[in-house]
Amino acid sequence: MFKIDKKILAYFDFIQPFLIVPIVVFSYVLISEANDVLSSKQVVYFGVGFAVFTLFFLFPIRKFLYLIPIFYWINIILLLSVDFFGVSKLGARRWLEIPFVHFTLQPSEVMKPAFILMLMYLIHKNPPPKNGYGLKDFLRLSFYILLPFVLIAKEPDLGTAAILFLTGFAILFIIGVDKKIWLTLIIVFVASSPILYENMHDYQKKRIADFISEEPNYQVKQAIIAIGNGGIYGKDRDEATQTHFKFLPIATSDFIFAYTIERFGFVG
Known part of the structure; x- marks a missing residue:
C-alpha cells in the first residue's frame, strides 16, 4: 500500500474544473438530444474518466516507474489485437468489443497517455547530453514513437496516428536532439513526400484535396x-x-x- 501525500492538493489546479465541467455538461445535453443510447454510455464514460483521473492524481507514479513500460507494451498488444479481433465501424477497424457489455474500447485512445509516459520514462532513464541526443539515442526513442504510429495508421486512423507522431517528435525537439538530425529528416521528408502521397488511401487523398480546394465539400x-x-x-x-x-x-x-x-x- 502507498500513503497519500497530504500536500497533494497544493499541486492541484483548481481552475481546471471550471473549464472542464461546462464542457462535460454541454456534451451530455447535446448528445442526449441527438442519441439516447449514446448519452447513457456518456454517463459511464464520465464516471470511468473521473475514477481514472482520481486514481492517477493520488497515485505516486515516481515510486512505480517500472509499471510504465508494462502499460506501454500492453497497449501495443491491444493495438495488434485490433487486427484480429477488432470491430469495424465507418470503414475502419479501430475498436475492441468488451465482453458481456455493450461497450467498445479504442486502444489508440488509451495509447496516448501510455505513449507520453513511455517517452518520459525513457528520457528520465537516459537524459540528453548538453548537445542533445545523437543518432543512436534518437533512433531508439523514435522506435517507441513509430511503432504505435504504424499500428494506428494501419487501422486506418491517420488522424490519431499523426497526433502521436507530431507529439512524440515535438517532445524530442523540446528535450534536445542534434540539429543535423532534424535537417536530414526535413530533407528526406520533402524528397519523399510525393511517394508518401501516392501510397495514401483514396479517402486520405480526398481530404487533402478538399482542404486546399476553394469549393467546400x-x-x-x-x-x-x-x-x-x-x-x-x-x-x-x-x-x-x-x-x-x-x-x-x-x-x-x-x-x-x-x-x-x-x-x-x-x-x-
Whole structure:
C-alpha cells in the first residue's frame, strides 16, 4: 500500500474544473438530444474518466516507474489485437468489443497517455547530453514513437496516428536532439513526400484535396449551414434541423462544434 501525500492538493489546479465541467455538461445535453443510447454510455464514460483521473492524481507514479513500460507494451498488444479481433465501424477497424457489455474500447485512445509516459520514462532513464541526443539515442526513442504510429495508421486512423507522431517528435525537439538530425529528416521528408502521397488511401487523398480546394465539400457545406442556422443565440432542439434531420454527419463527435453552434449560437 502507498500513503497519500497530504500536500497533494497544493499541486492541484483548481481552475481546471471550471473549464472542464461546462464542457462535460454541454456534451451530455447535446448528445442526449441527438442519441439516447449514446448519452447513457456518456454517463459511464464520465464516471470511468473521473475514477481514472482520481486514481492517477493520488497515485505516486515516481515510486512505480517500472509499471510504465508494462502499460506501454500492453497497449501495443491491444493495438495488434485490433487486427484480429477488432470491430469495424465507418470503414475502419479501430475498436475492441468488451465482453458481456455493450461497450467498445479504442486502444489508440488509451495509447496516448501510455505513449507520453513511455517517452518520459525513457528520457528520465537516459537524459540528453548538453548537445542533445545523437543518432543512436534518437533512433531508439523514435522506435517507441513509430511503432504505435504504424499500428494506428494501419487501422486506418491517420488522424490519431499523426497526433502521436507530431507529439512524440515535438517532445524530442523540446528535450534536445542534434540539429543535423532534424535537417536530414526535413530533407528526406520533402524528397519523399510525393511517394508518401501516392501510397495514401483514396479517402486520405480526398481530404487533402478538399482542404486546399476553394469549393467546400458536402460535410463542410452542411457544417456551415448548421452554424448559420444557429445564428447569434442558437435554435431550440426542434429547430436544429441540420442535426436532427441528419444533414450534419456524425454530429455527436466529428461535427460536435457545428452542432453546438446550431443549438447555442455564437453566444453559446
